[in-house]
Amino acid sequence: MTEKTRSVRSIIMLIFIFFTVGYLIYSRIMAYSLAPTMKPADFHGLAIWEIPVAYMVDYFSHGWICLLFAFVAAGLIYEFIPKEAITKYMGGNKVTGYGLAIGMAPFLTVCSCTMVPLFAGILYIGAGIGPAMTFLLMAPAANILSILLTGEIISWELAGVRIIVSLVVALTAGIIISKTPWGKAIEKEHQQSSSGTQAAIEIVKPPLDERLWASLKFAGHLGKQILPFFLLGLVAVSYVEAYLPEDIVGTYLTGVTGVLIASVIGGPLYTPTLVEIVLGKGMWELGMSKGALLSWLMGQPYDVANALAVSRIVRWKVVLTYMVIAWAGSVIFGLTYGILSGSL
Amino acid sequence: MKEVTVEVIGVDPPCKRCQATYKNVEEAASTLKAKDIDVKISHMTVQSKDTIAKYGVIVSPALAINNVVKVMGRVPEKKEVERLILATVK
Numbered sequence: 001m002t003e004k005t006r007s008v009r010s011i012i013m014l015i016f017i018f019f020t021v022g023y024l025i026y027s028r029i030m031a032y033s034l035a036p037t038m039k040p041a042d043f044h045g046l047a048i049w050e051i052p053v054a055y056m057v058d059y060f061s062h063g064w065i066c067l068l069f070a071f072v073a074a075g076l077i078y079e080f081i082p083k084e085a086i087t088k089y090m091g092g093n094k095v096t097g098y099g100l101a102i103g104m105a106p107f108l109t110v111c112s113c114t115m116v117p118l119f120a121g122i123l124y125i126g127a128g129i130g131p132a133m134t135f136l137l138m139a140p141a142a143n144i145l146s147i148l149l150t151g152e153i154i155s156w157e158l159a160g161v162r163i164i165v166s167l168v169v170a171l172t173a174g175i176i177i178s179k180t181p182w183g184k185a186i187e188k189e190h191q192q193s194s195s196g197t198q199a200a201i202e203i204v205k206p207p208l209d210e211r212l213w214a215s216l217k218f219a220g221h222l223g224k225q226i227l228p229f230f231l232l233g234l235v236a237v238s239y240v241e242a243y244l245p246e247d248i249v250g251t252y253l254t255g256v257t258g259v260l261i262a263s264v265i266g267g268p269l270y271t272p273t274l275v276e277i278v279l280g281k282g283m284w285e286l287g288m289s290k291g292a293l294l295s296w297l298m299g300q301p302y303d304v305a306n307a308l309a310v311s312r313i314v315r316w317k318v319v320l321t322y323m324v325i326a327w328a329g330s331v332i333f334g335l336t337y338g339i340l341s342g343s344l
Numbered sequence: 345m346k347e348v349t350v351e352v353i354g355v356d357p358p359c360k361r362c363q364a365t366y367k368n369v370e371e372a373a374s375t376l377k378a379k380d381i382d383v384k385i386s387h388m389t390v391q392s393k394d395t396i397a398k399y400g401v402i403v404s405p406a407l408a409i410n411n412v413v414k415v416m417g418r419v420p421e422k423k424e425v426e427r428l429i430l431a432t433v434k
Contacts, residue, residue, distance in 0.1 A: 083403040083417035108403065108417075117355045120391045121402025190393075201400070201413040204431075206424050214418055221360065313391075 009209040013216060017072060024069045027062075034066040035059075035153040036237075036278075040286060043242035055238035056231070063152075067227075070148040075219030077144060079211055081107050084203050097122075097131035098174065102167060105138040106147070115139050116309040123313065129187040130178030133318075134170045136310065137326055141166035141298065145226070149277050150297070154284065161337055162297055169298070169329035173322050182317040226274060233275030237282035249286040255344055258292035259334040263327060266299020291338020298330035346433045349384045350425075353399065353406040353413075356389040364419045365405040372425035381433055 027034060036059040043051055086104060089096055101122065108118060115136065122132040140146065141162050151159035177183040205211070252261055266276070276297060284293050311319045338344030350369055354362025366387065373383035388395050390404040399408060403417035407425070409432050420428070 079418060084413075086402060117391050117404060118402060121396065124391075124393050124396040125400060125402055200411060201416070203416060204414050204428060206420070210421060210424060214421070218418070225360075 006207055006209045010212060013209070013212040016216075017076070017212075020065070020069050020072050023065050027065055032062055034063045035281065036063070036234075038241070040241045040246065043238070046242070051242045052235040052238045055241075056234055059234060066148065066152045070145050071219040071223050072216070073148070074144045074222055075215040075217075077107050078218055079215035083108070084201055094128065094130065097127040098134055098171065101127070101131040101135035101174070102138055102170070105135055105170075106142045106144055108139075116306070116313070119310065120313045123186075123190050126190065128178060129183045129314070129318070130174040132174075133177050133322055134174035136306075137170035137173050137322065138166055145222070146274060146277065149274055153277050153281050154293070158290070158294065158297075161294060165294065165329070165333045165337070166298065169326060169333070172329070173325040176325060177318060177321055180318075180321060182315065183321070186314050186318060230274050230278070233278050236275075237278045240279070240282045241285060244283075244286060246286050249283060249288055253283060253288040253292050255289070256335065258289050259295045259331055259338060259344070262288070262292040262296040263299060263330040263334060266296040266330070289338055290341050290343035291334045291336075294337045295330045295334030298326070298333065345380055345382050347382045347384065348429055348433055349386065349410055350429070351386050351388050351408040351411075353388045353390050353395060353401050353408065354404045356391060359404075361419050362405040365407065368420060368422045369407070369425050371422045372429065375422075375426060376429060379430075381429065383429060 036055060038055055038058045043054075046054060086100060089100055118139075119132050119136045122135055123129060147159055147163065150162055178187065206214075252258065276299070280288075280293050280296050283296070284290075288296075307319050307323060335344070350373070352362070352366045352369055354365065358366070366385070369383075369385055373385060376383055388408075390396075390401060390406070395401060399406070399413050401408075401413055401416055405415075405419060406413055406417065407415040407420060407428070409428055412432075414428050415424075
């Protein structure tokens with residue numbers, strides 16, 4: 001391929017990327033909602049099959065740019081972030097380990113299938129169980145896709161609170177587990193095997209047009225993986241909004257009971273990434289308190305599928321410890337946020 | 345005939361992106377055969393201590409050519425794999 005065709009290809013892709021970013025900014029200037037705008041009352045009088053259709057038409061007619069932007073941004077960031085830096089610094093001292101685990105979580109976990117292998121990698125490379133744990137607990141709440149969608153669909157306030165709170169919980173869990181005897185045992189096992197790593201790494205960067213194309217392709221790959229679940233989630237949410245009586249939500253999903261129930265169903269109920277956001281929005285619309293909503297969103301790190309995969313790498317004791325800490329965190333912060341925001 | 349070893353490092357069970365990488369490497373290998381280069385492809389899993397000890401790679405998929413990691417954390421195109429191999433044997 002000649003230099004000229006390469007530049008032309010790069011320019012076409014850059015135009016598309018600028019269009020996506022520009023349109024998102026335009027939508028913010030015009031200040032219209034990027035979330036579903038239908039209220040539970042709007043569903044009255046619709047036939048059963050019309051409910052999901054109406055809901056999706058409502059959502060996609062104005063929310064498409066948010067989804068498109070989220071996937072393109074995730075693809076670009078994943079492609080351009082220098083991954084070899086992790087290998088270089090991860091084995092360093094404890095503080096660097098924790099710092100990298102936190103800094104890396106938002107960028108490397110857009111695809112949930114990479115989360116557990118990365119957790120194992122951090123452990124095997126000798127960074128210790130603490131940073132590995134912090135990474136694992138931080139990742140579901142902090143990845144680019146879920147931040148953007150929590151912000152646009154629910155609210156930016158909640159997106160901010162969600163990140164800060166998961167950071168605190170993830171760090172606490174990491175530090176506590178690294179101090180327990182069973183955590184130390186596992187750390188010791190892995191530290192010995194990974195000493196003296198002298199890796200030969202010479203990353204060769206391809207030309208710009210190939211990198212841009214690869215990132216758009218990755219965006220498409222993410223879309224293909226996540227959108228089917230997301231669409232199913234939208235269907236489910238439309239029925240929840242149409243049929244779940246508001247007084248049930250008002251009774252069970254508010255107050256201290258609300259936080260407790262939300263924290264319990266948010267965990268074991270395995271919700272694929274992003275569906276928990278729409279489902280949370282639906283229940284919030286029906287009267288769930290903000291405190292309970294936060295607990296619900298924080299339930300992700302201790303879902304069953306994840307715990308099973310992790311238990312194959314570390315022992316059950318560690319898994320149970322982090323599940324208890326994550327659950328306690330989601331209850332404590334759900335209550336605190338509920339009280340502070342006046343919506344418990 | 346020149347010999348090159350290529351190791352595709354991915355997760356186990358293989359994810360879509362690791363499979364795509366493996367396929368691109370296989371295709372590049374069959375093209376390079378015509379240029380008298382014999383590419384030996386093998387598969388390594390990123391979740392093993394051997395891989396970490398040898399390469400320190402934790403982000404998959406990754407590609408090591410003649411024991412040097414050239415690609416990490418993304419799917420290389422077929423053409424790119426060819427270029428990398430050619431640059432190595434030269």
